[in-house]
Amino acid sequence: MSIDANEEAQDLVERFDDEYADEITVEEVEEQINSFIEYDVGGDEAIQGAVSKVCEKLDVNRNELFGEDAEESQGDAEKVDIADINSEDEWVTIEGEITHLWDNNSDAVSQVGMIDDGTDSIKFLAWSKGDVPMVTEGDVFRFSNVVTREEEYEGETRMAVHLNSATDVEMSDAEISLSTEEKTITGAFLDLQSGSGLIEREQTDDDTLGRVVGSDFEGETEHDLRIRGVLDTGEDAYQMYITDQEVVEAITGITLEEAKQMARDALDRTVVKEEMEPMFIGKYWTATGVVQDDAFFVNEIEEADQPDVDVDDLLVRARSL
Amino acid sequence: MSQSESNSSQTNRSREVAKRLFAEEIDLIKYLYEESDDEYAPRYSLLPSGDRANRVIVAGTVTEIDDVGDDSEYWRAKISDSTGTTMVYAGDYQQEAANVLRDLETPAYVSVVGKLRAFGDDDEDEDDDILVYVQPERIATIDKKHRDRWVLETAEKTLDRLEDGPLNEDVASYLDEQYGDTLDEVQDQVREAVIRALENYEGADDE
Numbered sequence: 114m115s116i117d118a119n120e121e122a123q124d125l126v127e128r129f130d131d132e133y134a135d136e137i138t139v140e141e142v143e144e145q146i147n148s149f150i151e152y153d154v155g156g157d158e159a160i161q162g163a164v165s166k167v168c169e170k171l172d173v174n175r176n177e178l179f180g181e182d183a184e185e186s187q188g189d190a191e192k193v194d195i196a197d198i199n200s201e202d203e204w205v206t207i208e209g210e211i212t213h214l215w216d217n218n219s220d221a222v223s224q225v226g227m228i229d230d231g232t233d234s235i236k237f238l239a240w241s242k243g244d245v246p247m248v249t250e251g252d253v254f255r256f257s258n259v260v261t262r263e264e265e266y267e268g269e270t271r272m273a274v275h276l277n278s279a280t281d282v283e284m285s286d287a288e289i290s291l292s293t294e295e296k297t298i299t300g301a302f303l304d305l306q307s308g309s310g311l312i313e314r315e316q317t318d319d320d321t322l323g324r325v326v327g328s329d330f331e332g333e334t335e336h337d338l339r340i341r342g343v344l345d346t347g348e349d350a351y352q353m354y355i356t357d358q359e360v361v362e363a364i365t366g367i368t369l370e371e372a373k374q375m376a377r378d379a380l381d382r383t384v385v386k387e388e389m390e391p392m393f394i395g396k397y398w399t400a401t402g403v404v405q406d407d408a409f410f411v412n413e414i415e416e417a418d419q420p421d422v423d424v425d426d427l428l429v430r431a432r433s434l
Numbered sequence: 435m436s437q438s439e440s441n442s443s444q445t446n447r448s449r450e451v452a453k454r455l456f457a458e459e460i461d462l463i464k465y466l467y468e469e470s471d472d473e474y475a476p477r478y479s480l481l482p483s484g485d486r487a488n489r490v491i492v493a494g495t496v497t498e499i500d501d502v503g504d505d506s507e508y509w510r511a512k513i514s515d516s517t518g519t520t521m522v523y524a525g526d527y528q529q530e531a532a533n534v535l536r537d538l539e540t541p542a543y544v545s546v547v548g549k550l551r552a553f554g555d556d557d558e559d560e561d562d563d564i565l566v567y568v569q570p571e572r573i574a575t576i577d578k579k580h581r582d583r584w585v586l587e588t589a590e591k592t593l594d595r596l597e598d599g600p601l602n603e604d605v606a607s608y609l610d611e612q613y614g615d616t617l618d619e620v621q622d623q624v625r626e627a628v629i630r631a632l633e634n635y636e637g638a639d640d641e
Contacts, residue, residue, distance in 0.1 A: 301491060301584070303452055303547045304572055343449060345491070347591055350449045394574035395493065395545025397583045419579070422586050424635050430593050431628045 118146040121160050125167075128179055137167055156202035158260055161279040189257045189281075196232035196292075198272050201263045207274065208255040209234070210289045211248050216319035224248060228256070228274075229291045234405060236264070236273040243277035253289055257281040265324060267308075267341075267354055269408060298409065299399045299417050300346035302353075308341045310386030311372040322356055338362060338369055338385075342393065344400060344409060351409040353400065364414060365389050450476065452547055453487035454588035457494070457518030458627035462620055463566045465612045466552055469604075479550040479566060480608050482620045483595035492520050492568060493545040493576065493584035499535050509535040511573075513546060515585070516634040517627035521567035522546055531570035538573075543581045547572045585635055589628045596625060 122143035126134060145163035154162060168178055190204035198205065209230030217225050223241040226248075227234050237256065239245050248254050258281060259274040276282065314323035316333040326334060340355035355361055362368050367375075367388065376382045399418070402411035465480040478486035494515035502510045503525070509532050511522040524531040531548070538544070548570035555564050600606035613620050 301452070301545070303491065345452050347451060347454055347587060350451045352449075391574050394572050395491075395547070395576045396574075396580045416580075417583060420583055420586050422590055424586070424632055427586070427589050427593065428629065428632050431589070431625055431632065434593070434596055434625050 116146070116150075116156055116159065118143045118150065118159075121146055122163075125160070125164065130177065130179060133171055133173065133178055136171060142167060156260070157204050158275070158277060161277065165278050190259075194232040195228070195230045195235045198233075198235060198261055198274070201261050201272070203261045204258055204279075205261060205274070206255065206257045207235075207259065208253065208285055208287055208289075210253045210291060211250050212291065212293065214248075214250045215321055218318045226250070227293075228254070229289065229293055231289050231292050234291075234293045236266075236271070237276060238262075238273060239276035239280075243280060245276050245278075245280050246282045248282065253285045253287050255281075255283045255285045255287075257283075267322075267325060267356065267408075269352070293403050293405065295401055295412070296404050296409075297399060297401045298344065298346060298351065298404075299397060299420075300344040300349075300351070301395065301397050302342055302393045303345045303350075303395075304343040305386065305390045305393050306341045306343070307386075309339060310389055311369075311376050311382045312337055312339050336369060336373055338365075338367070338372060340364075340389070340393070340411075344398065351404070353409045353411055355411045355414065357412065360412070360414065365392055450489045452489045452491040453481070453485065454584070454591040455481070455487065455490050455492060456588055456592060456624075456627050456631060457492070457513070457515050457520040458630075459483060459517075459592065459624050460490075460492075460520055460550070460566050460568075461518055462623060463550070463552075464564065465608060466550070466555055466564075466566075467608070477549075477551075479552070480605065480612060481595065482609070482613065482617075483592055483624050484598065484600045484605060484609065484621075485595045486601065486605055487550055489547070489571075490550055490568060491545065491547050491584070493543070493581050493588075494520070495541050496538060496544045497540055499538055499540060501536075507532060507536075511535055511538075513544060513568075516631045520546075521565065522548070522570055522573070523551075523567050524570050524573075528570055531573045534573040538575070542575050543578055545574055545576045545580065545584065546570050582635065585631055589632050592624060592628050596621060 122139045125142050126139050142163055145166045146159050149159035149162040168174060190206045192206040195207055207230055209228040212227045212229045214226040221241055222238060224239040224247060226237060228237050256276060258279045259276050262273045262275050263270050264273045308325055312325050313334040314337050315326050316335050317323045338358045338361040340361055342353050344351045344353040358369060372385045375384050397417035398414055400411045400414040402409055459482060462482045463479045466477055468475040468477055476488040478488050481487055492513055494513045496511050497514050498512045500510050502508050506526060509524040513520045513522060524535055546568055548568040550566055551569045552564040552566045600609055609617055
């Protein structure tokens with residue numbers, strides 16, 4: 114939302130092909146940009162939206178509007194590694210395998226899922242009004258001109274990319290070796306953090322996990338069990354999440370019903386976290402799950418076995434230093 | 435927006451790993467410093483084994499727990515591992531740890547995660563001994579098997595540090611300044627502590 118509509122409008126008009134430069138004024142373009150801003154569309158999306166409207170009004174396509182070398186002057190946004198995406202409102206091109214497609218009941222959204230280019234994976238969302246081709250799970254696609262966005266997921270700020278009318282989608286035959294493989298990590302659990310224990314999630318229409326919400330949230334919610342904490346290997350400190358209620362029940366021995374009862378009896382939800390805390394802290398755990406950035410989403414976890422370090426080997430090492 | 439968690443997402447990206455230290459090595463620390471003038475720069479302890487530590491994890495048997503405070507509670511606990519004793523002090527700002535210490539019965543196996551701090555650290559006279567202790571973030575009782583695992587991990591990590599040499603130029607020059615000719619001897623003490631810990635180890639894999 115940090116663009117100067119007037120400046121951007123001036124830039125745009127300058128780039129219009131001479132043929133059309135007289136037919137549309139800076140003021141009109143500025144007005145278009147502002148109308149998008151008023152609908153809470155910011156940054157480059159507002160600009161691209163305004164360009165679309167200008168094309169509509171003049172009954173031309175983008176290439177014509179910007180002149181013959183539109184390919185160069187507008188060009189495709191720079192291709193980047195997903196791992197390097199860390200700020201919003203940037204136009205980028207990415208290419209990767211569609212690893213997940215989620216159920217989606219919203220009319221405004223045509224598709225939502227995950228794309229992985231081998232460096233990392235990221236959520237993508239295609240707006241219906243963008244009218245982009247549908248993608249298929251397991252295939253590789255090139256998304257040209259998508260805009261980066263920040264979103265909340267499990268209490269963390271995560272990046273996502275949005276596909277809109279400026280986006281081109283093409284299937285690709287590039288080979289991708291996925292970044293999001295399962296890893297098994299053993300470390301010491303050093304901190305059980307807020308958002309653990311008995312939590313409330315926003316109710317969703319589909320199978321996706323609703324986001325965690327606080328007591329001030331006014332929509333429909335449902336209770337869940339969750340663990341959020343730090344797994345420290347001595348080399349890395351992972352932000353660990355267990356979002357599977359059954360796994361949390363299995364480790365803690367506390368069921369969702371029991372947790373709810375505890376909270377009711379104490380008139381305070383945090384008693385559940387307090388009850389769980391000593392079960393985790395200071396112990397070594399072997400956890401299997403998916404690592405994304407520094408976040409570790411755990412599917413399986415158990416107390417660590419004896420380490421595969423041999424005491425005698427260590428003694429030899431120590432004595433020979 | 436889940437406001438209740440939006441604060442933590444930033445800090446966890448750069449959460450410091452906890453160094454594994456035996457009591458003997460903590461006892462041999464002489465020098466603490468910050469790497470920059472930044473208000474939030476962490477205070478590091480210079481480790482004789484050639485690294486530096488802010489957050490640490492220590493484990494062992496808690497042998498004494500006392501409230502040594504005057505007007506308000508100030509908990510002191512002694513954690514014994516087979517190389518020596520580590521002091522833990524929990525005051526007003528370590529409520530969670532203080533709560534654990536208040537109800538804890540000795541002896542028990544515990545794990546303490548916290549930051550290294552020192553008494554006598556701000557004295558002008560550099561020859562005065564400092565007392566390095568752990569200011570706890572979390573304390574928990576653990577089973578013997580977790581304590582055992584910590585011993586092996588700490589032995590391994592300590593040997594890694596000794597073998598790898600100084601972490602960087604700053605650490606190398608601080609080691610030289612602080613220990614001078616005695617550095618080899620001090621590092622030997624750390625190494626011998628590792629040997630002691632391993633010789634005393636009675637884990638499940640011991641025949």
